[in-house]
Amino acid sequence: MPRNASPFRRAPAPRTRRGRSRLTKHRRAATTVGVVLLAALLGPAGSAEAALEHTAAASHVEGVLPDGSPYVMDVPANWNGTVLLYSHGYVPDNSSNPARNAPSDYARDALLEAGYAQIGSSYPETGWVVEQALPDQLATLDKFQARFGPARRTIAWGTSMGGMITTGLAERFGGRFDGAVAMCGLEQGAVANYNNGLDTIFAIRTLLAPGSTAPLVRLPDQATALASAAELTAALDAAQATAQGRARIALAAALRNTPAWTNPAQPEPDADDYDTAQRNQFEILHQVITQTLTWRQDAEEHAGGNMSWNTGVDYARILAHSPNRQEVEELYARSGMSPRNDLAALDAAPRITADPTAVSYMSRNISFTGRLTKPMVSIHTIGDPLVPVQAEQAYAEAARDAGRSPLLRQAYVHRAGHCTFTTGEMLAAVRTLEHRIGTGQWPDTGPAALNRLAAELDPTAIHAYATYRPDPYPRPFQLPL
Known part of the structure; x- marks a missing residue:
């Protein structure tokens, strides 16, 4: 019998709000990041023309799915045609569970400035709700498409248990997505x-x-x-x-x-x-x-x-x-x-x-085969105490065994903590995936290139992508191919 500890809610990114001057600085930084992203990610002039036909003004939409799950959508007036479906992490029982469509306010603000639509649901309840989370996220995507029309590109991304949900969406519903970014996820299944x-x-x-x-x-x-x-x-x-x-x-x-x-x-x-x-x-x-x-x-x-x-x-x-x-x-x-x-x-x-x-x-909800059909970027901090970084090695082995390693790129941030990424590190992962989607070829995904990109997108923070190879996961478990 195959052989493997609990889902952990994402920790906040290291850039915390510690006072008015710091908050104001980060709000200015978010705008700066957005301006840089707009130039870097939209591509040639006119590439967003089809998307601009869908929305003439910024839209913020909140609603409820048939199972009672709230969802939220933000679509900028300059929508570039790409929608990001965000899956959030584990929420313990008796905790607030609003719908979320980004890993942080800073990331959402920067991506909105850059023209990205962002959507996400709360799932129907708290706790281990992977079974319900996947269909709820797909239903949220359906709601978005019904209201705003088909997206030029659809990307799944998420943190912690949401990284696991993102990987599940990528493996099981790859036809709905152009790619995925799994961050600090339970990639061991x-x-x-x-x-x-x-x-x-x-x-x-x-x-x-x-x-x-x-x-x-x-x-x-x-x-x-x-x-x-x-x-x-x-x-x-x-x-x-x-x-x-x-x-x-x-x-x-x-x-x-x-x-x-x-x-x-x-x-x-x-x-x-x-x-x-x-x-x-x-x-x-x-x-x-x-x-x-x-x-x-x-x-x-x-x-x-x-x-x-x-x-x-x-x-x-x-x-x-x-x-x-x-x-x-x-x-x-x-x-x-x-x-x-x-x-x-x-x-x-x-x-x-x-x-x-x-x-x-638990095998159904959810363990992995590694059978990606679209490209995926996965990032993890090396000092993650709640979802140890070796989880990435477990998924790398699954993708290798399935013959899908060319679709997977994994990168590591030299920092302690769970999901403690800078905004630039997260956006660099999105940018890297978009390059692969648009060209069919991976760009340089080495740490130096990722840090340069993160610094361009978020010049106010210190970024820490590093060369790293995880040790084997203690007890990996893969579904049969």
């Missing part, structure tokens, strides 16, 4: 994502709370999930006080490739600064534990059972291929322990089986 999350909380319970019966799967309600999270978090905090506990925390973090650099507001630790790396991982694991369990409970309700398993999993093998392996070995050496003993404890612990119907549900 749903089954792999939840399996990988299980590995970390399984290790925490086994090694830090031996004898605990806190449920990790088949969670009947949110109260149970929160109680389990509280018990595991307390064990995590107690373990951090000892060298032995810190080594075990590093091992649990390594099983999901939790990076050493997790906070963009803090400096990146040196490669051999294992103490800082472990402390960063310890801090982010508080969030990972709670989200893994509470969001898993919601997903299990949709799936009708437990979608994850670790039967037959070789944790020693996963550690051997983890980029965190040296950190784990060093911390174990300092503690006077051997990781072999704890890996043996993981081997001996009772394993968890999946419910086949739930695995089938």
